[in-house]
Amino acid sequence: MHITAKPSILYFGTPVIIITSENKDGTHNLAPISSVFWLGWRCIIGIGLNSQTAQNLIRKRECVINLPSENEVNQVNKLALLTRRNHVPAKKQLRGYRYEPDKFSASGFTQMTSELISIPSVKECPVQMEALVTSINPVGEDEESIRGRIISVELKVIRIRLDTSILEAGSFNHVDPDKWRPLMMSFQEFYGLSDRIAASTLSQVPERFYKQ
Secondary structure, three states: OOOOOOOOOOOOOEEOEEEEEEOOOOOEEEEEEOOEEEEOOEEEEEEEOOOHHHHHHHHHOEEEEEEOEHHHHHHHHHHOOEEOOOOOOHHHHHHOOEEOOOHHHHHOOOEEOOOOOOOOEEOOOOEEEEEEEEEEEEEOOOOOOOOOOEEEEEEEEEEEEEOHHHEOOOOOOOEOOOOOOEOEEEOOEEEOOOOOOOOOHHHHOOHHHHOO
16 A cells, blocks of 8 residues: 655665765865766766865866775765864754864775876775766756755766776676675665675676667
């Protein structure tokens, strides 16, 4: 039986990513996000306009999309209620956020030099994607309560690094889904993936056919 419902959030299950961006003073910010999806080598994220990460992306126009695995859940948790904004908005204060100027040290993550952009990657994350901002669009402009508060950001991935531990044997480009265990967010709780439950019809299509 289905009933009509009004959940406060609609996080039915999405991967966690960590965005590395550059602050105005040249230091670097880390922000865990789970409003994300991919189309080819394009990544779309949703984020609050007034967040430090959003302001960094608007100004610098580049970032690193780091994907943690289940193994990095404790470090991600340490980032959850930290903000780089030294004036913590009242709503964030109510949720328990506090100002932290050095999120790398606070979380235990390590900076790793990127290859094509000046912003560092997160060494511990098995997947690192260097990206450029290609477009920024408002979200919810038709609704007064959220108008001017949320944006979607399209990111063009220009370099990907994969830890060899998640690759198919003998391959440099193919991730083995039985080895890759992404960290997932579902209704504010962390989850991992279970074992494969069935063969997918789509898996019969060679990956090369998706290459642009």
